Amino acid sequence: MLKKLPGICAFFFFLGIYANGQVSSPVTVGIIGKNTETLPGKILNIPFQIINQSDSVISIKTNIVIPDGFKLITRVQPAELNPGDKTLSIYSLQVPLNSPVGSYPVKIEILDPQTEKIFITETTLIEVGEIENITMELVDLPDHIFAGESLNATFLVQNQGNTSKKIFIDTYNIDHVDIPNFELAPGESSRITVSKATSAEMMDARKEFFRVQATVSGEAVQSIFKSVMVFPSQNRKIDRYFRYPVTFSATYLSTNQKDTYESAYQFELNGNGYLDADGKHKLEFLARGPNSSELSFLGLYDQYYVNYENKNANLFLGEKAFTFTPLTESSRFGLGTENKIILNNGLSFGFLYVKPRYYNQINDEFAIYSGYEKDSYTAAEIYFVSKKETATNETTYLGSLNTKFRPFEKTTIELELSRGLYNQAWDNALRANVNTQFSIFRVSGNYIYTGKFYPGYFSNSKFYSGTFSAHLTPKLNLGFYARQDFTNAQLDTFFVNAPYSKSYQTSMTYNIAQRTYLKLYWREYEKKDRLVLDKFHYKTKSLNTQFSRRLRKLDYMILGEYGQTTNYRVESLENKQTTYRGTVNMSYRFNASNAIRVFGSWSNINSFVSDEQRNLTAGLSVNSRIKNFSGSFHIQNAYDIDDYYRNRNLMQLNLGYDFLKNHTISIRSFYTIFRQQTENPEFTLSASYVYRLGVPLKQIIQTGEVSGRITDDNNEPVEGIVVSLLNKSAITNKYGEFTLKSVPPGNHLLAMNRTKLEINETTNIPNPIEIEVIPDQTSVINFKITEGARLEGNFYEKNQGSESENPSLKNIIVELKSEFEQYRIVTNNNGEFVFPLVRPGNWDFHIYTNSLPAGYETKSQDYHFHLKPGDKIELPVEIQKKQRNIIFKSQGISLSTSGNSKTTPIQLSTPAVNKPETPALQGKQPESFYSIQIGAFRKKLKPDARFLKGEQFDFEEEIDNLNKYFIGKFVSPGEAQKELKRLQQK
Numbered sequence: 001m002l003k004k005l006p007g008i009c010a011f012f013f014f015l016g017i018y019a020n021g022q023v024s025s026p027v028t029v030g031i032i033g034k035n036t037e038t039l040p041g042k043i044l045n046i047p048f049q050i051i052n053q054s055d056s057v058i059s060i061k062t063n064i065v066i067p068d069g070f071k072l073i074t075r076v077q078p079a080e081l082n083p084g085d086k087t088l089s090i091y092s093l094q095v096p097l098n099s100p101v102g103s104y105p106v107k108i109e110i111l112d113p114q115t116e117k118i119f120i121t122e123t124t125l126i127e128v129g130e131i132e133n134i135t136m137e138l139v140d141l142p143d144h145i146f147a148g149e150s151l152n153a154t155f156l157v158q159n160q161g162n163t164s165k166k167i168f169i170d171t172y173n174i175d176h177v178d179i180p181n182f183e184l185a186p187g188e189s190s191r192i193t194v195s196k197a198t199s200a201e202m203m204d205a206r207k208e209f210f211r212v213q214a215t216v217s218g219e220a221v222q223s224i225f226k227s228v229m230v231f232p233s234q235n236r237k238i239d240r241y242f243r244y245p246v247t248f249s250a251t252y253l254s255t256n257q258k259d260t261y262e263s264a265y266q267f268e269l270n271g272n273g274y275l276d277a278d279g280k281h282k283l284e285f286l287a288r289g290p291n292s293s294e295l296s297f298l299g300l301y302d303q304y305y306v307n308y309e310n311k312n313a314n315l316f317l318g319e320k321a322f323t324f325t326p327l328t329e330s331s332r333f334g335l336g337t338e339n340k341i342i343l344n345n346g347l348s349f350g351f352l353y354v355k356p357r358y359y360n361q362i363n364d365e366f367a368i369y370s371g372y373e374k375d376s377y378t379a380a381e382i383y384f385v386s387k388k389e390t391a392t393n394e395t396t397y398l399g400s401l402n403t404k405f406r407p408f409e410k411t412t413i414e415l416e417l418s419r420g421l422y423n424q425a426w427d428n429a430l431r432a433n434v435n436t437q438f439s440i441f442r443v444s445g446n447y448i449y450t451g452k453f454y455p456g457y458f459s460n461s462k463f464y465s466g467t468f469s470a471h472l473t474p475k476l477n478l479g480f481y482a483r484q485d486f487t488n489a490q491l492d493t494f495f496v497n498a499p500y501s502k503s504y505q506t507s508m509t510y511n512i513a514q515r516t517y518l519k520l521y522w523r524e525y526e527k528k529d530r531l532v533l534d535k536f537h538y539k540t541k542s543l544n545t546q547f548s549r550r551l552r553k554l555d556y557m558i559l560g561e562y563g564q565t566t567n568y569r570v571e572s573l574e575n576k577q578t579t580y581r582g583t584v585n586m587s588y589r590f591n592a593s594n595a596i597r598v599f600g601s602w603s604n605i606n607s608f609v610s611d612e613q614r615n616l617t618a619g620l621s622v623n624s625r626i627k628n629f630s631g632s633f634h635i636q637n638a639y640d641i642d643d644y645y646r647n648r649n650l651m652q653l654n655l656g657y658d659f660l661k662n663h664t665i666s667i668r669s670f671y672t673i674f675r676q677q678t679e680n681p682e683f684t685l686s687a688s689y690v691y692r693l694g695v696p697l698k699q700i701i702q703t704g705e706v707s708g709r710i711t712d713d714n715n716e717p718v719e720g721i722v723v724s725l726l727n728k729s730a731i732t733n734k735y736g737e738f739t740l741k742s743v744p745p746g747n748h749l750l751a752m753n754r755t756k757l758e759i760n761e762t763t764n765i766p767n768p769i770e771i772e773v774i775p776d777q778t779s780v781i782n783f784k785i786t787e788g789a790r791l792e793g794n795f796y797e798k799n800q801g802s803e804s805e806n807p808s809l810k811n812i813i814v815e816l817k818s819e820f821e822q823y824r825i826v827t828n829n830n831g832e833f834v835f836p837l838v839r840p841g842n843w844d845f846h847i848y849t850n851s852l853p854a855g856y857e858t859k860s861q862d863y864h865f866h867l868k869p870g871d872k873i874e875l876p877v878e879i880q881k882k883q884r885n886i887i888f889k890s891q892g893i894s895l896s897t898s899g900n901s902k903t904t905p906i907q908l909s910t911p912a913v914n915k916p917e918t919p920a921l922q923g924k925q926p927e928s929f930y931s932i933q934i935g936a937f938r939k940k941l942k943p944d945a946r947f948l949k950g951e952q953f954d955f956e957e958e959i960d961n962l963n964k965y966f967i968g969k970f971v972s973p974g975e976a977q978k979e980l981k982r983l984q985q986k
Contacts, residue, residue: 025120026054027081029110037127040162041097043073046124047090048108052081061113062089067104067126069096078113093126098186100162101130133160134167134184136214136222139191143720143755144229144731148200151228154193157214159184165216168552169194172211175591181552197627198230201661205231205729218513218551229722231731232741240701240742243694244283246271253292255684264292266300277700282309286318314340314350322354324367327418327429327450328385328398330457332365333357346373363388377406387455396422396455411436420455427451429458440471448486461488474511481505498645499536500528515550523563527642535641535678537568540579553590559583561603580604593625628658641678648673650681664690704773706740706750708781713869718785722753725771745775760870762788762839766820788837789867791816791845793875795831797856807853807879811955813969815846824952826851840869847877850929851954851969857882930976931955931966932983938962951983 032047052058061078073092081087093106104126110119140154159165168181169192178193194212207227214222247270254263268288275281289302305318316338321331336354349370356362365388371381385398400418407413416431429450436443445466452460463486469479484502507521526539542563549556561581568575581603589595600618619636632654639648651671658664670684706725710718710732717736722729725748730738749768764784773779795809809831815824816835819842827833845863852858856879865873931954935947940956940963953965967983970976 026056026058027052027060027110027119029108029120029122031108031122031124036124037129038095039129040095040099040131043092043094044126045090045092046106046108047088048122050081050087050089050110052083052085055083057082059113060119061111063109063111064091065107065109066093067106069099070094070104070106071096095126095128098162099128100186101128103127128162130163131161132163132165132216132221134158134165134214134216134221135160136212136224138224138226141226142228144231144722145198147198147202147230147232149198151196151198151208151210151230152193153195153210153212153226153228154191155212155224156189156191157184157222158189159186162186168215170213170215170220170552171591172213173208173592174210174212175593177591202230202232204727205229215552218515229729229731231729239694240699240703241694241696242277242698242700243696244271244275245273245692245694247690247692249688249690251686251688253684253686255682257294257682257684264290266290266292271695275697277698280310283307284309312342312344314338314342319357322352322365324352324365324369324385325381325383325400325402325416325418327416327431327448327458328367328383328400328420328456329365329387332359332362334359336365347371348373361390363390363393377404377412379404394423396420398456408436410438418454418456420453422453422455425453427453427455427459429454429456442469442471443467458486459488461486476511477509479505479507479509481507499530499642502526517548519546519548520544521546529642531644535569538565539568540565542579554586554588556584556586559585577604595623597621630654630656630658639673644678645675647675662692664688664692666690701742702745702775703742704745704775705778706743706771706773706781707778708738708783710736710738710752710782711784713784713786718756720756721785722755723750724753725750743773745773747772750781757785760788760837761785762837764839766839786840787869789840789869789871789873790835790837791843791865791867791873791875792832792834793873793877794833795827795877795879797879807856809853809879811851811969813848813851813954815848817844817846818842824954826955838867840867840871842866845875848969850971852879854928855882856880929969929971930973931968931970932976932980934965934967934983936962936964941965951986 028051030049030051032049036044036046038044046064050060050062057080059078059080062076064072066072071094073094074090076089076091079087091108105123106126107121107123109121111117112119134157136155136157138153139156140152142152145151157167157169159167164183164185166181166183167190169177169179171177171194173196174194175196176194179190182190184190192212194210196208196210198208206229208230209225209227211223211225213220213224247268249268251266251268252263253266254261256262266288268286270284270286270288272284273282275283283306285306287304288300289304291302293301303319305316305320307316307318308314318337319333319335321333322336322338323329323331332354334354334356336352338350338352340348340350342348347370349368351369352367353364355364365385367383367385369381369383371379373379380401380403383398383400383402385400387396387398388394389396398418398420400416402414402416404412404414412435414431414433416429418429418431420427420429427450429448431446431448433446434444443466446464448458448461448463450456450458450461454460463484465481465483467479467481469477471477482504485498485500487500503523503525505521505523505525507519509517509519511517521544522542523544524539524541528537529535540563542561544559544561546560547558559582561579563579564576565579566576581601583599583601585597585599587595587597598618598620601616603615617636617638617640619634621632621634623632624630632652634649634652636648636650639650649670649672651669653669654666655668656664656666666688668686668688671681672684673679673681708723710721712718717732717734719732719734719736721732721736721738723732723738723740724730725740725743728740728743730740732738747770750771751768752763762785764786769781769783771779771781795812797807809827810829812827812831812833813824814827814833815822816838817823818838821838823835823838825833825835843865845865847858847861849857849861858877858879863875867873934951934953935941936959938961941947951967954967954969956963956965958964968976968979970979
């Protein structure tokens with residue numbers, strides 16, 4: 001206690017100094033609204049109040065201490081406070097744009113302006129919030145590439161927020177990303193490059209689409225979708241024949257089965273494809289031999305068959321696993337034939353015959369059947385089957401009705417009713433399958449019952465499986481599952497049935513986030529060995545939990561199980577034991593072609609009777625493909641015994657290489673526990689060669705080629721110009737050359753993409769270009785890219801009168817025409833006209849006089865020009881009033897004097913003129929003409945609108961809130977009718 005006394009005294013000493021300072025301060029300051037929250041770049045106000053607590057007048061000055069980078073916008077002037085006075089002041093600050101997330105202290109000091117003595121200070125905290133702003137922009141992407149080249153694109157990713165972010169680059173249709181994940185501090189940026197290989201075998205030009213997406217914390221913040229045009233290699237040869245695909249393979253097999261080295265060769269020839277280009281006739285065949293099934297599962301049994309299909313027939317002859325109905329004969333491998341005729345009205349009929357190969361209790365089977373199919377949801381079939389027993393030579397008879405229908409929109413039902421006779425005993429079987437969905441519920445179930453004496457594929461057995469689920473919320477789902485396996489099935493001995501099993505499960509699944517879910521379920525399951533020397537029969541009740549998540553390119557799943565297992569193969573007093581198991585499965589996808597997976601499981605075991613029982617299983621799998629080379633590797637230390645119905649690879653290595661387009665060599669090696677075995681794995685090695693060929697059946701492509709060369713005015717080649725014909729595209733190389741292969745014969749239009757041209761460039765011949773393609777010949781077209789010419793001008797009246805007398809120069813129709821092209825436009829409100837860029841050559845300019853203002857004319861209505869590259873012609877056109885000639889005609893009126901005086905007769909002629917204008921028509925007359933309306937739209941059409949189909953409208957008016965388009969200004973209705981007929985025919 002004495003040791004602590006100096007410290008206690010010091011504490012109270014400084015506390016006294018602090019209290020004395022506070023009391024002696026003549027003023028107090030209070031900040032209104034402490035701990036202000038804001039964002040970078042924002043302006044915030046800090047209001048505070050100062051009170052004079054003394055009995056005298058005090059002069060004060062305020063000072064603010066702000067963090068580095070903050071900007072002070074306003075200042076508070078010095079002031080004098082009378083006793084008891086209060087003053088309210090405000091400081092305005094701007095937070096820096098790059099200010100990181102955090103708390104920043106701002107201190108307000110009240111000072112004596114003379115001595116700079118601090119009366120009092122007050123501090124507030126500014127909480128700067130987070131701004132997440134990750135941007136990604138495309139930096140470099142080629143316009144096009146050629147087949148076989150790599151597509152490369154570069155992007156710039158920037159962090160314009162105020163916190164460091166870990167960024168993951170997710171892609172679609174991309175093979176490789178140079179920097180798949182990285183971290184950016186505020187203000188930092190990073191360049192990433194993605195790439196994708198293209199196939200050199202591509203036949204036609206097409207766009208290759210891809211997507212690059214920047215992801216932060218599992219959420220996409222920026223996504224860019226782009227495409228690149230990929231042109232076929234110009235050296236690519238086109239196959240003009242329709243071919244039937246055939247594959248030939250030769251395999252060398254070797255194994256140390258039963259500690260004895262054995263080897264064999266096996267050959268296979270198979271084809272599967274259509275016999276015609278329309279896909280109406282399909283042929284499939286297989287010839288494989290000799291038999292090498294004894295060399296483990298790498299060796300295959302010999303098999304020969306041929307199958308033909310078309311719209312109305314299906315014919316099969318040879319060996320396969322035949323299927324009648326699920327109840328009568330679900331799968332029976334053997335030699336036989338199956339033939340089915342299908343009528344256009346949905347009726348069908350046929351027969352089957354099979355002589356089993358691996359099930360020697362049946363000598364042969366025969367079935368006839370007929371059916372009707374309305375659609376994929378409604379059908380019915382009836383079967384009559386006979387089976388001849390090998391041992392007794394007796395015949396079993398079966399009948400079956402198999403139906404499916406859809407009573408409701410989301411409900412489908414399948415039913416099969418069967419009855420059989422064997423050894424003078426009849427018995428029945430039933431199969432039902434239901435799938436339905438209503439409201440938030442989904443139900444599916446399958447049930448099979450076979451009587452004690454039923455002689456089908458199953459007998460004296462029953463099977464059921466069912467699933468019920470309820471989608472309570474978008475994230476929560478409840479479910480129930482039940483299943484019981486068959487106890488009796490007539491399976492071929494070549495195929496081994498799985499252990500008998502029975503299970504029930506109740507589950508709850510919760511979607512935590514996108515691609516992340518948690519599943520809890522209670523499970524009861526029973527498994528029983530079907531082999532002669534059975535090694536297991538157990539039942540487990542357990543609580544399980546499963547967590548799965550896909551994070552960027554990483555997928556992982558964690559499974560936990562805890563419960564109790566009863567082992568029926570040991571003494572009853574020792575047969576119950578607590579069971580627990582943990583399993584981890586993780587996979588990482590480097591890109592679309594390369595991935596790795598690791599997995600492991602640890603558990604206690606009370607399920608088997610075996611000399612060696614393992615409770616740790618671990619393994620690794622790798623899959624990779626690099627160009628023409630592919631490989632996979634799998635290794636695992638152990639398997640559960642109850643997996644005996646399949647081959648279990650403790651180690652597997654596959655290597656493959658594709659070469660010369662249609663050739664493949666591969667090597668496979670296995671260290672395997674084979675079917676029906678629980679130990680003593682064997683090593684097996686095989687090497688295969690595969691050749692894929694196409695048998696030419698018919699020449700289906702009568703084609704020619706189109707090639708050409710594009711140059712400029714100096715005859716220099718122009719590279720990178722895209723030309724297209726029909727659905728084909730090509731691009732000029734460095735010599736300006738292009739080639740379009742496999743073009744159908746006939747007259748076609750060759751179009752050039754103007755993207756690469758300058759705004760003042762065009763071609764020396766009209767585009768598109770009509771070209772004739774002749775079979776087995778090359779059509780050549782060469783043209784130039786040249787600088788275009790332009791013609792523009794205006795109409796004007798030389799001697800203008802008053803404004804009320806000036807004629808309207810709007811909508812005067814002018815035309816520019818060459819031997820191949822024609823442009824027709826109208827003048828604007830000021831009488832100006834501008835023709836589009838035209839190619840150099842001879843052009844005729846014509847003025848439609850019927851569109852001139854009434855009472856006006858031009859000195860000439862036709863002009864001829866020879867335009868050179870780069871010319872820009874200004875054409876002013878003067879309009880003038882039409883002159884009116886007055887003609888005086890004699891009316892034959894004679895005036896004379898009476899009497900005999902001699903006088904000369906006087907003849908007067910009255911002027912014969914056109915009818916005088918009425919006062920209403922004197923002065924400026926309204927324009928009157930006939931025109932054809934071709935369309936009315938809510939919005940104005942673009943100049944290149946497809947609706948116009950190459951026609952040039954003469955004028956456009958807004959009428960009734962619609963933009964209406966017209967062609968022509970005709971003097972008479974007859975001329976307008978002729979134009980209308982032309983437009984209708986076009």
